[in-house]
Amino acid sequence: MSEIKLLFAGPMGAGKTTAIRAISEIEPISTEVENTDFSESDKAETTVAMDYGELTLDSGDKLRLYGSPGQKRFEFMWPLLAQGALGVVVLLDNSRPEPLADLEDFLSAFSGLIEAGRVVVAVGRLETHPQPGLDDYLASVSRRGQFLPVIGADVRRRDDVVGMLELLFEQIESTASTAAAAVAAGAAGDDEWLQFVQRARAQ
């Protein structure tokens, strides 16, 4: 069967490696990925470091955990790495100079997955840097006409990492069941909810 993977994205130092370590059964490894697929980028020699961890499921399959490179110059890679992923956790670091600008970068990169209910945002270091608050994050998301969960989390706590995945799964399931209902009822599948949300925001 095809690969089962989750992607942890976020700027440098946001906690991607730590989050992967919390649930991986192997010590996360940094893999050098050759940039062969991406004809857009000029050089074949471009390599980037990516975190990798895994968890064996009781089905025998392996859940692959990837951490995307955080540097903004690798922004073009983020959506490519997310391809085929069950979902994406975006980790942000509230102590960085402009965390809301970081957020914008990731919202753009993953817009398709956001619509499909496959992205959650977790903000770290709120304990030392309470501003901007979660409401400010939600407001930024809303302004873009998107909506997704934004939670506070400390990836050093395994429960927080499990919690963000649980949130992601619940979102995937609820989006899927709505869409399944649409199909069962023969609906054309355009998202009335999203339209509604957009109208509500326009007011």
Add this chain to the structure above:
Amino acid sequence: MTNTQEFAPLSIAVALPAYRRALVERMLQRLLQENGEMSADWYVSHAAEADVTLRLPPDEGADPSASLLAELRRPDGGRETLTIEWPWRPGALLAALQRIARLLRSGAAGSADARDALAWQWLRRWSELALEARGRLLELRMGGQVVALMDARLGYWYAANQVLPDAAQFVTALARDSYSIELGQATPPPLLRPVSIKPLLWQLGVRSGHYGALPALRQRGGLRLKGWPYLAAGGPKAYAELIQKLRGGFNTAASLRDSGLAAAGLVDGFLNACLVCDFFHGETAEPAASAPAPVPVPAGVFAGAQMRPGNEQAVIASIRRSLHAGTP
């Protein structure tokens, strides 16, 4: 409490079967005697056309503990109906009278509020019937005509013009024409495209909050959110905090109101909206839904995902087990 002395007192008439009418009239008289400021506001009338007329709901005639309907005649001639829950408790009746006095005396704002009461009643009926539907559609009649069929389990609205009304238009229409919701046929109408009714339900839920939590909500032990109610986007900021709390563990409507996160009307509106839009765990329109069968899902939902949808539920279940089993 606002000074109501500048207003003429309001008349209230009791249009109930004789044995119950005597009881309610006695309750009213005593309430007015015991609450000084109320007696300046109200008098019990036997006129056919009072400012407020108490009636039994059409479908609850046999139930001695039934709620009462209060029919309001607004100063501008418009009519509203709202429900008084547990009218046999003096406290509930007193609160209802205070609320009604505010409604009737606050002019334009009052009529907006009274329409919100219609939203509350409508949702109450919806949530009751949703539990009984067992695959049947709900039939919405307005002014005697069937205007829409609704699938409470899947959350669909079928109407001739295939457009979901906006909540404000909808409650205005409810106030203008009498409406009823009954169980109808089981099969969706051919040729009509289903439209998700959740945006409408959400808005009605939010509007209904000033009239308290829906009975279906009060009957639940604990409330915990499943998923993320993204219809809440664009709403007040307190929604984000309510979502956090409701995801964190079990809460009740009362505990959330007491938490001071937001005004009671806002909390109840949010909870009502989550309830009718099926955002709570264990929220099942039908018993079958508590053990969901794998459902086919359109490929579009799995934007970018290579996994076959049928597998995905199993994969998620397996990841969950693995995450909760081992602590590396």
